Amino acid sequence: MSNHFSADKLKFPGDDRRLDLTDLYVFTAPEDPGKTTLIIDSNPTSAPPPIPAPTTGPEFYPGAVYRINIDTDGDAHADIAFTFTFSDYENGGQTGTAWYATGPEARRPEPAGMVLADSFPVSFDGTAQPVMVAEPGQIRLFAGLRSDPFFADVEGALHGMKWTGHDDFAGNNVDCIAVEVPTDLLGPGPVIGVWASISRRTDGVLEQMDRGGNPTINPFINPDGEKNLYNSRQPADDVANYLGPWSQMLEKGGYSAQEAKETAMQVLPDVLRYDRTKPVSYPNGRKLIDDVFSYRFGWLTRGKLPPTGLKPHDDLTWQFPYLGPPNP
Numbered sequence: 001m002s003n004h005f006s007a008d009k010l011k012f013p014g015d016d017r018r019l020d021l022t023d024l025y026v027f028t029a030p031e032d033p034g035k036t037t038l039i040i041d042s043n044p045t046s047a048p049p050p051i052p053a054p055t056t057g058p059e060f061y062p063g064a065v066y067r068i069n070i071d072t073d074g075d076a077h078a079d080i081a082f083t084f085t086f087s088d089y090e091n092g093g094q095t096g097t098a099w100y101a102t103g104p105e106a107r108r109p110e111p112a113g114m115v116l117a118d119s120f121p122v123s124f125d126g127t128a129q130p131v132m133v134a135e136p137g138q139i140r141l142f143a144g145l146r147s148d149p150f151f152a153d154v155e156g157a158l159h160g161m162k163w164t165g166h167d168d169f170a171g172n173n174v175d176c177i178a179v180e181v182p183t184d185l186l187g188p189g190p191v192i193g194v195w196a197s198i199s200r201r202t203d204g205v206l207e208q209m210d211r212g213g214n215p216t217i218n219p220f221i222n223p224d225g226e227k228n229l230y231n232s233r234q235p236a237d238d239v240a241n242y243l244g245p246w247s248q249m250l251e252k253g254g255y256s257a258q259e260a261k262e263t264a265m266q267v268l269p270d271v272l273r274y275d276r277t278k279p280v281s282y283p284n285g286r287k288l289i290d291d292v293f294s295y296r297f298g299w300l301t302r303g304k305l306p307p308t309g310l311k312p313h314d315d316l317t318w319q320f321p322y323l324g325p326p327n328p
Contacts, residue, residue: 002150002215002292004044004169006231008224013209013231014200018043018061021210022174023150024068024196026274026285029180030318035138036183036276038068038082039288039321040196041174042210044148058124058145058326059089060096060175064200064209065111068179071194072187076236076269080186081106081113082179084143086122094122096143098179100136109199109206117141126325130178140180140320147315147324148172152293153308161297163308170313171327178321183276193271195235208232213271215286216296221246235269243268254302263299288316288323 004022007013012020022041029035043060060066065085069078083099098120101113116139120131123144133139154168186192195213199206210231212218222230233241243264250260266283274285282290294307315324 002152003210003212003218004150006210006212006218006227008227010219013198013228016056016061018056018059018175019064019198019200019209020044021196021198021212022148023215024194024212024272024286025149025288026192026194026272027280027287028183028276028285029320030322031320032180034183035180036186036274037320037322038070038179038181038194039323040066040068040177041146041148041150041323042066042177042198043175045173057089058173058175059094060084060086060122060143061198061200062086062088062094064198065109065206066177067197067199068177069106069195069197070186070192071235071271072189072192074191074193076193076234076238076271078106079103082116082181083111083113084177085111086143087119092124094124095119096122098131098141100139109208124326130180130320137182137185139182139185140178142176142178142321144176145173145326146176146321147313147327148174149288149313149316149323150293151291151310151313153310156308157293157297161305163306165309167310167313173326174323176321176323178323180320190277191273191275193235193269193273195271211235211270213269214267215282215292217267217270220296220300221249235271238269239265250300250302253300254304259302266299288312 025039068082070080072079081101087095098116099111105112116133131141156163197211199208246264247260289312297305
């Protein structure tokens with residue numbers, strides 16, 4: 001899994017798959033090198049055994065706060081945020097509202113800042129067009145059901161790292177939120193740090209249910225009993241909370257003590273770093289075709305475990321939002 005099934009015991013955060021943040025992608029827009037594409041996916045349509053098949057539908061969780069956080073100065077606090085909320089799912093339809101915030105407003109847990117689009121349609125059949133926003137720049141927005149681009153051999157991972165050649169995510173769908181923004185709106189320097197989060201209100205209080213920057217971190221690294229706590233925390237606290245235990249884990253994978261600390265710091269704090277002056281390929285940003293599942297197992301074992309041999313999905317497109325249309 002990338003960030004699929006990121007709660008304790010391979011469950012969904014809040015026992016609701018609509019609150020499960022599956023993946024984050026950051027890359028230069030193929031159609032315009034002056035823009036950056038930011039994508040978060042959630043609501044996976046598959047569940048690992050022995051979890052029963054999901055019972056919720058294709059919609060975003062009504063009223064939950066879906067957020068893309070961007071750090072422009074390296075302190076692991078948001079300086080820019082794109083925030084989305086969604087209406088109730090009625091008669092097969094749903095609408096969304098998008099905000100753009102900077103400075104202190106970007107660090108507020110509630111939606112804040114400039115409303116980019118209000119009550120725009122969510123796409124469930126692959127036909128809805130992206131929303132175009134003129135101010136504060138030429139921004140494209142999309143929210144809807146798309147084909148899950150993540151590819152992984154879960155069965156092999158669950159059975160002694162003996163790769164089967166089977167892609168357990170082929171043919172699955174996710175809810176996709178995509179933003180394409182002029183790069184100069186993402187801060188003055190070339191390096192940004194990005195992470196995503198999903199929060200919902202419980203008894204009137206907004207509670208962060210899932211979060212992530214780097215792929216294949218929480219489900220892979222944190223033991224049961226720690227995953228839910230990890231989801232509730234903020235990246236600015238990650239080094240203090242996780243450098244020790246993650247370094248010890250990496251030592252068991254074959255790293256020396258010093259190497260283990262240096263390797264752990266590659267993903268601490270848990271923000272996806274992207275230097276826009278360098279080619280995009282994880283761990284510098286993340287493309288839809290990056291084999292992060294193989295990368296993470298190699299990272300955990302100091303290169304001892306070979307790649308799975310799986311290939312990216314063949315339904316990706318060259319047009320925004322780049323994920324393939326939803327599978328039947």
